[in-house]
Amino acid sequence: MLSHAHRVVIVGGGFGGLEAVSGLAGLRAEITLIDQRNYHLFQPLLYQVATASLSTSEIAWPIRNLVRGRSEVSTLLATVTGIDASARQVILSDGERVGYDTLVLATGAQHTYFGHDDWEGIAPGLKTLEDATTIRRRILLAFERAERAVDPGRQAANLTFVIVGAGPTGVELAGTIAELARSTLAPDFRRIDTRTARVILVEAGPRILPGFAEDLSAYAHKALEALGVEVVLERAVTNCTADGVTFADTFLPTRTIIWAAGVKASAAAAWLGVTADRAGRILVEPDLTVPGYPEIFAIGDTVAITGPTGDQVPGIAPAAKQEGAYVAKTIGRRLRGKPAPPPFRYCHQGSLATIGKRLAVIDFGRVRLRGSLAWWIWGFAHIYFLIGLKSRLSVALSWLWIHLRDQRGSRLITQGEVPTDKISPDLHSTAR
The missing domain is CATH 3.50.50.60 (FAD/NAD(P)-binding domain)
Incomplete structure (x- = not known):
């Protein structure tokens, strides 16, 4: 002892x-x-904060609160x-x-930006709550700018959303942004039709969801296209600027680039x-x-x-x-002075990815699921792993509301002041 x-x-x-x-x-x-940071983050649902489906408090919990019953545990920020x-x-x-x-x-x-760290300010990734609220702000501001734009080219650029990388995060972002544009926001705007927004998923490899079985990857590809997402394969991004993105020698004007490539x-x-x-x-x-x-x-x-x-x-x-x-x-x-356990052995419990609010794919190895059933299993699995009854009920109710009414309740433009000079000269209020 x-x-x-x-x-x-x-x-x-x-x-x-x-x-x-x-x-x-x-x-x-x-x-x-x-x-x-002072919180534990449930990263699998971070994209839902970025796309206005959930609030930050629904997927993050103060670390001190989680260990407050453990007197032997000290927490340092x-x-x-x-x-x-x-x-x-x-x-x-x-x-x-x-x-x-x-x-x-x-x-x-x-x-990682593979040697192009200067792209980070233009094409934010998604790892923290700050990333999620930044992306949410940019997505929502893009529609606001499009509403005020007079020039058709500027309007089109604002209504173009590019996601780089087609792993689970990229696929989930693309599908949810497409639903946001085509269902949730459509009744809210008067000068633009948000359903005309382009959502483009760019992948350098030969297929999306490369970690899944090929048949599930193909299903997800078709499901995204049915949602209106344009899937571009075997095209590596070579440049990102404030005016747009370049891939395969093609320049695409856009004001919103999201990085999910690695x-x-x-x-x-x-x-x-x-x-x-x-x-x-x-x-x-x-x-x-x-x-x-x-x-x-x-x-x-x-x-x-x-x-x-x-x-x-x-x-x-x-x-x-x-x-x-x-x-x-x-x-x-x-x-305790006991022998060491056997070497670590990983037990794979399956890979899950959602495509839209009623579509998902699940790869358990021998068992593969797709479609609505996979979406329900995906939802129950994620709710189960959330911390606390309050969070589980809150997320479940948010998803039920989205499922029934196509409404997302976290459409708030926060984190700093709206750059009014880039929206319209006569718009001076701060969105909160």
Whole structure:
């Protein structure tokens, strides 16, 4: 038995980090959870905040509230900038150092522009609540600008929405923006017909949803086109400007570009000076420890590890939760003086993606579902994993209202002042 409480520091309050905190309950350990935001975010529904279907409070919860019943857990709102592995200390942006006996890195990922970081201000990605409200603001402002535009070219550019990347996030964004334009907003405007809006999904690869079976990918492609989405395949984006996007030597005027083309890991590998893959993910040992540092674990989007079939473990919430639970179990066995568990083994529980409010695809491996039934299963699965009865009821009611009335209740233009000079010279109010 240890004479003092073991110090466990967990960096990141996402799915993996919180699962590790949960699994460490009952141990003689002092746990410090560090995150640069004060909330836990349910990222699978982030696109619904970006497309005015849900509010921010429905998919995010204060971390302190989630762990308030755990007296051994301390929460720090801080940004980690490095690790002094020899001193076993985490370095924060203000210079403070936090000591650890065991460290768990669950630092997540961010979108990558493949060497074109200057595109970020023009084509925002979707990883945080700030990203979601920025995208929502740009989408809604585009319709407002189109309503005030006199020049047909400017109006058309404002009514053109380009999503780069056709993974689940890109597909979900494209389908929902198309429904927003064709159903929700159509009765609200007088000078424009929002149903004429163009929603264009650009993918550099040969098909959308490349992580799904080909038949489900083909189904999703046809379903998007039925919603009015233009799907452009095997065309890489070569430039993004405030005036439009260029792909395959074609320039398309647009005022709204959304980036969903790829992610890169945090700087955790650089902090430790260890080997990483092309996306910056640490190549961990089978027990999820960092090579050369048995006291440091890394999980979630921070790592690259293969599953039982030899395929890469996907960067999705269930994988992070399984890894977090495994790490907590390993730490517990170490503290109790018991043998280590077998190497981590990922159990794939299926891939899900929604296309529209009544359409989805689900790939369970041998079992594949599509259409309305898949949409209902997708909805129930997401509601189940939300935190708290209030959030589950709130999201369920929001979806029911959208399903029955085609109305989305979070169509608020917030986050700063409306750039009135770009809408019309005589519009000076601030939208809230």
